Amino acid sequence: MPPKSVNQWQIHAHNFPKTFFSETLIDSFAVQLKALVFFAMKKPFLTVKTAIFALLALLSFSAIQPAFASESDTTKAEGFDANKVIIHDVLDDHIWHFWDGHYGTLYLPVIVHSAERGLEVFSSHNFYDEHHNAVEYNGYKLEHSHITLNGQPVLDLSITKNVAMLLINATLLLVILLSVARAYKKNAGKAPKGIQSFFEPIIVFVRDEVVKPNIGHHYEKYLPYLLTLFFFILFGNLLGLLPGAGNLTGNIAVTLTLAVFTFLITNFSGNASYWGHIFWTPGVPLPLRPIILLVEVIGIFTKPISLTVRLFVAITAGHIVLLSLISLAFIFQSVAVGAVSSLIVLFISLIELLVAGIQAYVFTLFTALYIGMATKEHDHH
Amino acid sequence: MELLTPGTGLIIWQAIIFIALFFLLSKLAWKPIVASLKEREESIQSALDAAEKAKIEMASLKSDNEKLLKEAREERDKILREAREAANRFHDEARAAAKKNADRIIEDAKAVIHTEKAASLRDVKAQVAMFSLNIAEKLIKKNLSDDKAQKELTDAFIKDLKLN
Numbered sequence: 001m002p003p004k005s006v007n008q009w010q011i012h013a014h015n016f017p018k019t020f021f022s023e024t025l026i027d028s029f030a031v032q033l034k035a036l037v038f039f040a041m042k043k044p045f046l047t048v049k050t051a052i053f054a055l056l057a058l059l060s061f062s063a064i065q066p067a068f069a070s071e072s073d074t075t076k077a078e079g080f081d082a083n084k085v086i087i088h089d090v091l092d093d094h095i096w097h098f099w100d101g102h103y104g105t106l107y108l109p110v111i112v113h114s115a116e117r118g119l120e121v122f123s124s125h126n127f128y129d130e131h132h133n134a135v136e137y138n139g140y141k142l143e144h145s146h147i148t149l150n151g152q153p154v155l156d157l158s159i160t161k162n163v164a165m166l167l168i169n170a171t172l173l174l175v176i177l178l179s180v181a182r183a184y185k186k187n188a189g190k191a192p193k194g195i196q197s198f199f200e201p202i203i204v205f206v207r208d209e210v211v212k213p214n215i216g217h218h219y220e221k222y223l224p225y226l227l228t229l230f231f232f233i234l235f236g237n238l239l240g241l242l243p244g245a246g247n248l249t250g251n252i253a254v255t256l257t258l259a260v261f262t263f264l265i266t267n268f269s270g271n272a273s274y275w276g277h278i279f280w281t282p283g284v285p286l287p288l289r290p291i292i293l294l295v296e297v298i299g300i301f302t303k304p305i306s307l308t309v310r311l312f313v314a315i316t317a318g319h320i321v322l323l324s325l326i327s328l329a330f331i332f333q334s335v336a337v338g339a340v341s342s343l344i345v346l347f348i349s350l351i352e353l354l355v356a357g358i359q360a361y362v363f364t365l366f367t368a369l370y371i372g373m374a375t376k377e378h379d380h381h
Numbered sequence: 382m383e384l385l386t387p388g389t390g391l392i393i394w395q396a397i398i399f400i401a402l403f404f405l406l407s408k409l410a411w412k413p414i415v416a417s418l419k420e421r422e423e424s425i426q427s428a429l430d431a432a433e434k435a436k437i438e439m440a441s442l443k444s445d446n447e448k449l450l451k452e453a454r455e456e457r458d459k460i461l462r463e464a465r466e467a468a469n470r471f472h473d474e475a476r477a478a479a480k481k482n483a484d485r486i487i488e489d490a491k492a493v494i495h496t497e498k499a500a501s502l503r504d505v506k507a508q509v510a511m512f513s514l515n516i517a518e519k520l521i522k523k524n525l526s527d528d529k530a531q532k533e534l535t536d537a538f539i540k541d542l543k544l545n
Contacts, residue, residue: 092388111390144383156390163394170402177410184417189424203414223415224407231406232399253387257395316384 082327090247090319092162093145094124098244105132108164112140112147114154124158162254165246169236177231206230206364214368215375222371225265229258230364237315237356241349249359250315252308259304262367267300270374303370307363314359318352513538 088097096106107125114120117139126137134142141148147156159167176195183196192200211219211226236249248254276282278296281289325345329338516538520531 087384091383092391145388156388157393158390159394160388160391162391166391166394166398170398173402174405174410177406177414181410181413184413188417189421200418204418207415207418220415224411225403227411228399228403228406232402251387251391252385253389253391254395256387257392257399261396261399 080327080330082324082331085327086320086323089323090250090316091145092160092246092251092253094127094142094147094158094160096161096164096244096246108161109159110140110147111157111159112149112154113157114149114152116149116152161246162248162251165236165239165248166254169232169239169248172239173231173235203227210361210365211368214365214372216372218375222265222269222368225261226364226368229262229367230360233258233311233363234357234360237359238353240315240319241352241356247316247319250312250319252312255308255312256304258311258363259307262307262370263300263304266303266367266370266374269371271377273377274374303366307366311359311363314355318348318355322348322352509542513542 094108094110096108098104098106107123107128109121110124110126111119111121122137124142127134127140127142129135139150140154141151145160147154147158177199180196180199183192183194187193187196206227207219207223210230211223215222233249236254239245240247240249278300279293281292281296284292322345325341325348328341329335517535520534
């Protein structure tokens, strides 16, 4: 969708500040349901895990629900708003909040561009006074993570929490993978050792189990993209599990961008046979061909959408489940509940580690599959 | 709703950083890594192929050796067989020759004995005749009174001579 309509959506959401929390709550519930539906559709072997997820999500939802039913008097009076905490954690932000207090927040730089003022860079600290209350700065206003200039939307290129995570992720990938590459140069013709032997099986796995079988003999052209994709998502997923970390791969902007890259690569490498199958499917009775054409054209776009939503949902849902379970202790203000929920959180965290790998694998696998489908030579018909 | 609306800024940053990351990693990491992996796999494959080839060569060498050995064994058997036959032949020939020789010697001996015997008989006959003449001389000289007795005696001598 074009950026303008995105902003309209966001403004639309801001027009209903009172219903915002209940809306996001329903969203998180819907996200769980979507996770279930998408997993069930795409990966049958993941349905057990998804079922557990959905169940826990439902439990957490119903557990938080009573707390929010009387939102106005109970949760706020107790000073803990689980919904706000959870949604705040999984969303992007202009500040990086680690803990409450004077030094617990990292104020990230704001970069905005508007037709009126041009490009401007300043600290996000300007949006807060000494008591951490939101204030306007120089006509700019930060509201629900969106910056407006005198009520007009601006192009926000700020180094947000997720952009910072993105930079950390990219730096980490570069440092680690370049040292692996150096090891290959240093140990040329020798057995791998150290960090090289840790990454080699993963690289070989992606090459031999994901890329080669799906793309075929001309796989080498696409291998760098797929390896970058796999390690970017894997590292992003794992970094996102760290305490205080931003939810990078669980952000729909990130997954959408990756899916768009896959979409572009797939369709630009599509051969005559690929387009032939879409626009004039062979082996189908003539009257059915226009219907198939419609289905195929929709299919071109459902592929990146499914990629976008699958990764976003899997990671965000995991974060919501973890945070919901942690929130139980604060909602019930009970040590016993805290102990039990901590145990469950430990268990879910282990599953999340698994999910981090599986989602990186699945995104790469489907990308390879789509590229393979677009570049396959059909010798029949 | 905010969860589902992608932020424009993050999309731009993600696109820029991911593309940069892709180019940097492709050039500096994936290219050398994938090339070294391929190189190593090829070297392992070629080493395995060479080993397999050497194994096949060894096997063919071994079969060659066995063939040579078999031929040599056959050659040896042939030579032995021929030698044995030759020996037997020589043996038989030698025996035949020896027998022939012996036969000839026996024949010769027999002939010699025969002539010797004939000569001896001749000698004996001459001797006997001498003796008879001597006896007759003595008889004639000594006693020729009794004609009858003389006649008998002479007959007896003659008879004896004929018997011989």
